[in-house]
Amino acid sequence: xxxxxxxxxxxxxxxxxxxxxxxxxxxxxxxxxxxxxxxxxxxxxxxxxxxxxxxxxxxxxxxxxxxxxxxxxxxxxxxxxxxxxxxxxxxxxxxxxxxxxxxxxxxxxxxxxxxxxxxxxxxxxxxxxxxxxxxxxxxxxxxxxxxxxxxxxxxxxxxxxxxxxxxxxxxxxxxxxxxxxxxxxxxxxxxxxxxxxxxxxxxxxxxxxxxxxxxxxxxxxxxxxxxxxxxxxxxxxxxxxxxxxxxxxxxxxxxxxxxxxxxxxxxxxxxxxxxxxxxxxxxxxxxxxxx
Numbered sequence: 001x002x003x004x005x006x007x008x009x010x011x012x013x014x015x016x017x018x019x020x021x022x023x024x025x026x027x028x029x030x031x032x033x034x035x036x037x038x039x040x041x042x043x044x045x046x047x048x049x050x051x052x053x054x055x056x057x058x059x060x061x062x063x064x065x066x067x068x069x070x071x072x073x074x075x076x077x078x079x080x081x082x083x084x085x086x087x088x089x090x091x092x093x094x095x096x097x098x099x100x101x102x103x104x105x106x107x108x109x110x111x112x113x114x115x116x117x118x119x120x121x122x123x124x125x126x127x128x129x130x131x132x133x134x135x136x137x138x139x140x141x142x143x144x145x146x147x148x149x150x151x152x153x154x155x156x157x158x159x160x161x162x163x164x165x166x167x168x169x170x171x172x173x174x175x176x177x178x179x180x181x182x183x184x185x186x187x188x189x190x191x192x193x194x195x196x197x198x199x200x201x202x203x204x205x206x207x208x209x210x211x212x213x214x215x216x217x218x219x220x221x222x223x224x225x226x227x228x229x230x231x232x233x234x235x236x237x238x239x240x241x242x243x244x245x246x247x248x249x250x251x252x253x254x255x256x257x258x259x260x261x262x263x264x265x266x267x268x269x270x271x272x273x274x275x276x277x278x279x280x281x282x283x284x285x286x287x288x289x290x291x
Contacts, residue, residue: 003027016040020050028058030068036075048077056091067093073130084159085129090151092136098143126159137171144276145175145182156194165194170277176206178276179269181252183208183223190277199228202274213255217241221248225274232270 010022016039023034036050054071073086132153140147153166170188177183183206191201204225211218220240227233236245243257249266251257 004032017047023052027054028060028068030057031055032057045077048075048082050075064097065093065095067091078127080125082126083129084126087131087133090132090134090136090138092139093134094139094141096141128155128157128159128162130155132166143177145177147171147174147176147185149174149188153192154194161196163194163196164192164198167191168200170204176277178273179253181208181210186222188277199230201228202226202232202277204274204277206273206277208252210251211255212251212257214258217257219243219248219251219257221252223270223273225270225277229271229274232267232274234267 004025004027007025008022009020011018011020017037018040019037020035023032025032032052032054034050034052037047038045038050039047051074052071053073054069056068056070058066058068060066068091070089070091071086073084073088075082075084077083132151132155134149134151137148137150140149148171150169150171151166153164153168155162155164157163168190170185170190172185172188174185174188175182176185185204186207187203187205189203191203192198193201202225206223206225208221208223209218210221221237222239223237224235225232226235237248239248243251246266247257249269253269
């Protein structure tokens, strides 16, 4: 739960509205201050101008996702709607719990969205325009690997259907564990373009060394991932010593390079790896967001 403590509020009611003269509170070891005014006509808000500033607020949401953040947000009315805008700076964030392959972190965030859902009175009326950036890299240490990532994102759209744009950059030398292989990130850009359905666009290059269990030959393997997750570009993996692309996939899946799998199976491997790298089974995410 997100709990406010030591709340101090002074908000006198006038004939034409409410003026928040003082609002202070503590949350997660940090401070929150706010103010503003709501003008009322027949007890309905007609002019809203509210602001809140949070500093060094610690959160554990969703469960085990630990973060500390600053925020400067305002809410104003625009015609018949309300606009929540501003910026959120994630000072630091970590996630160390193992992730079930069928319920990745992104899906966990979406599954808990109902806790923050709007009331019937404001359904469809609140729009977002919020910039989110990491001041220190996000740290993930679990069964997915050891990942550091920076984010510079923009959240827009209605609060029930937010749209994400911007870039997530996975730092070089981050480690990804997938299908028994340890991949090192040599380039890791994942871009979002504000679509209704989340479909991240990759510019990623991964490197690993795989050993043929029969011959004990080591192969240096590079896997490029580029394009949208829903339709990745057909860029083949390469290896030293050289192997055919399907032999590379077979080696990664079975530890043997003396047989081949179909091209379609190789493409499926790429897509699953991309989905894993992005932090969730995005086909499921798309369905949930589209509802």
